[in-house]
Amino acid sequence: MPVKKQIRMVADLNKCLGCHTCTMACKTMWTDRNKGQMHMYWNNVETRPGKGYPQDWELQGGWFNVTDKRSIPLPGISESYGAPWEYNYEEVMKSNGGDSRASILVPRPRPSGNAYASNWDEDVGGGTFPNSYYFYLPRICNHCTDPPCVDACPRQAVYKREEDGIVLVDQKRCRGYRYCVKGCPYKKIYYNPEEKIAQKCIFCYPRIEQHKGNFCATQCVGRIHYVGFAEDPESAAYKLVNKWKVALRLHPEFKTEPNVFYIPPLSPPAYTAEGRLTEKMRIPIELLAKLFGDTQDQTPDQRIARIEEIFGIIQAERNKVRSGGHSELIDILIPHSERDRIQV
Amino acid sequence: MVDNDPPAEIMAVYNPGTIAPDPQDPAWYNAPETIIIFSRRLNEAGARTTFAPDENRIVKVKAVHNGFLIFFLFRWDAISENKSADDYPLFADAFAMEIPLFTEDSPLWMGAMDKPVNIIFWRADLPAPENIVAGGMGTPQVSPDAASRNIRHYQKWDNGTWTVIITRPMEAVSENQVSFVRGKRYRIAFANWKGGTYAERGGHKIVSEWQNISIR
Numbered sequence: 001m002p003v004k005k006q007i008r009m010v011a012d013l014n015k016c017l018g019c020h021t022c023t024m025a026c027k028t029m030w031t032d033r034n035k036g037q038m039h040m041y042w043n044n045v046e047t048r049p050g051k052g053y054p055q056d057w058e059l060q061g062g063w064f065n066v067t068d069k070r071s072i073p074l075p076g077i078s079e080s081y082g083a084p085w086e087y088n089y090e091e092v093m094k095s096n097g098g099d100s101r102a103s104i105l106v107p108r109p110r111p112s113g114n115a116y117a118s119n120w121d122e123d124v125g126g127g128t129f130p131n132s133y134y135f136y137l138p139r140i141c142n143h144c145t146d147p148p149c150v151d152a153c154p155r156q157a158v159y160k161r162e163e164d165g166i167v168l169v170d171q172k173r174c175r176g177y178r179y180c181v182k183g184c185p186y187k188k189i190y191y192n193p194e195e196k197i198a199q200k201c202i203f204c205y206p207r208i209e210q211h212k213g214n215f216c217a218t219q220c221v222g223r224i225h226y227v228g229f230a231e232d233p234e235s236a237a238y239k240l241v242n243k244w245k246v247a248l249r250l251h252p253e254f255k256t257e258p259n260v261f262y263i264p265p266l267s268p269p270a271y272t273a274e275g276r277l278t279e280k281m282r283i284p285i286e287l288l289a290k291l292f293g294d295t296q297d298q299t300p301d302q303r304i305a306r307i308e309e310i311f312g313i314i315q316a317e318r319n320k321v322r323s324g325g326h327s328e329l330i331d332i333l334i335p336h337s338e339r340d341r342i343q344v
Numbered sequence: 345m346v347d348n349d350p351p352a353e354i355m356a357v358y359n360p361g362t363i364a365p366d367p368q369d370p371a372w373y374n375a376p377e378t379i380i381i382f383s384r385r386l387n388e389a390g391a392r393t394t395f396a397p398d399e400n401r402i403v404k405v406k407a408v409h410n411g412f413l414i415f416f417l418f419r420w421d422a423i424s425e426n427k428s429a430d431d432y433p434l435f436a437d438a439f440a441m442e443i444p445l446f447t448e449d450s451p452l453w454m455g456a457m458d459k460p461v462n463i464i465f466w467r468a469d470l471p472a473p474e475n476i477v478a479g480g481m482g483t484p485q486v487s488p489d490a491a492s493r494n495i496r497h498y499q500k501w502d503n504g505t506w507t508v509i510i511t512r513p514m515e516a517v518s519e520n521q522v523s524f525v526r527g528k529r530y531r532i533a534f535a536n537w538k539g540g541t542y543a544e545r546g547g548h549k550i551v552s553e554w555q556n557i558s559i560r
Binding site for chain 2: 070073074075076077078080154155156173175176177178179181191193196
């Protein structure tokens with residue numbers, strides 16, 4: 001069913017400092033009370049290059065590219081999402097007397113074997129000194145225009161809201177078949193093993209209905225998010241995507257038309273072996289082009305050209321402001337209040 | 345393996361007095377055993393049905409009642425016991441029986457909107473079997489009324505065989521259940537899901553054709 005309006009979010013990766021406040025805001029708001037949700041981070045922040053969360057989600061495929069749908073793997077909680085563990089804060093912090101012998105924080109249960117977690121490879125990144133690099137990639141459900149989780153569900157338990165395009169799981173219709181988990185190439189739909197049903201990011205729809213931003217966006221320390229409707233040309237999100245064309249989709253080749261966009265990250269210049277600065281950016285543009293693009297049919301070269309174009313636009317607008325001029329783009333990228341970023 | 349042709353005749357024999365939901369209960373001695381063949385397979389996440397002539401999957405069925413409660417005893421081969429759905433890749437074994445809710449000619453495939461079916465669904469990881477009403481593919485719904493949660497069960501996997509007993513009051517407690525009336529004959533069909541690595545669930549299952557059950 002076509003939607004009347006489509007919610008969109010843009011994340012400016014130049015401003016993401018990897019603090020996980022969005023993740024914790026989401027966790028605290030939605031997934032820290034009910035059983036079976038401990039391993040779920042509807043919002044997560046992963047380090048790139050890296051394996052992401054769940055581990056190697058980009059390699060698992062989805063409804064869009066796999067003919068034998070049975071061959072799509074289902075990630076396991078411990079080895080792919082990360083078994084939830086607690087630390088011995090009370091002992092070490094000695095808030096309740098504590099244990100004088102306990103001096104370091106130890107996770108319990110101790111991760112072992114194929115241990116993993118949502119930010120297991122945080123800040124590992126790539127490259128070699130002095131040209132090592134990484135950046136952060138915050139991820140929520142993309143509330144895709146063509147959501148494969150909706151297609152995958154034989155019970156129509158997953159649906160896309162007509163009023164705002166938010167993708168939701170009808171918790172009463174869901175029977176926990178997990179076809180949606182297989183279907184989503186972003187692995188942003190989760191399975192609650194206690195309630196035996198699928199659960200996912202709801203784009204904080206109760207807040208959106210009250211014209212407030214989703215919690216990951218409003219709590220963001222770096223103010224990296226812009227939220228608005230695709231049909232609202234006055235919204236900052238619209239201007240970044242459609243007018244200034246500086247925001248790209250994550251893996252558009254997955255053919256789902258995600259509605260979360262990213263401004264690709266600039267990076268400091270790389271050094272030569274002799275220690276001289278070069279013109280080259282430290283994050284290889286080929287790496288960015290593997291992740292980001294406009295449309296499903298763009299070639300790798302076209303993606304590289306687009307990212308270079310975006311960097312050029314941002315640089316030119318920065319220079320304009322530096323020399324005393326005014327730039328609408330830079331005004332958007334340096335928001336002063338929530339109202340500058342969120343128009344819902 | 346072929347179909348049950350003509351359809352099998354299951355007898356729910358009368359056995360006055362208390363019957364325990366236990367395969368050792370003497371009430372089962374007099375109950376004839378009927379072999380039901382799972383002759384049709386449905387494919388994953390789609391309603392394409394195919395005949396399943398070579399899977400050799402059957403269920404042995406017995407039924408008894410004492411005038412108040414009806415008991416169904418099911419036995420089928422299962423190489424492994426899959427009773428957990430506690431992680432993404434884990435699927436539990438399951439079994440279901442389907443009876444037209446109020447019209448005799450409900451379609452086998454989960455009934456139709458005007459010809460619904462009543463399903464009792466057992467899954468090895470669930471605390472109790474579920475009472476379900478369906479009016480077509482993709483519509484099965486667990487009855488929301490508390491009264492319909494009146495199904496008890498026994499389950500045991502041993503040495504490659506599942507033994508499951510399902511028992512329920514004969515009289516329906518809500519419009520979401522079929523009443524089993526003495527002297528009446530009902531159409532009944534069965535479905536089976538292999539959990540574990542087979543990952544059968546939902547429409548991905550093997551089913552029988554309509555059979556008959558007579559309540560003596």
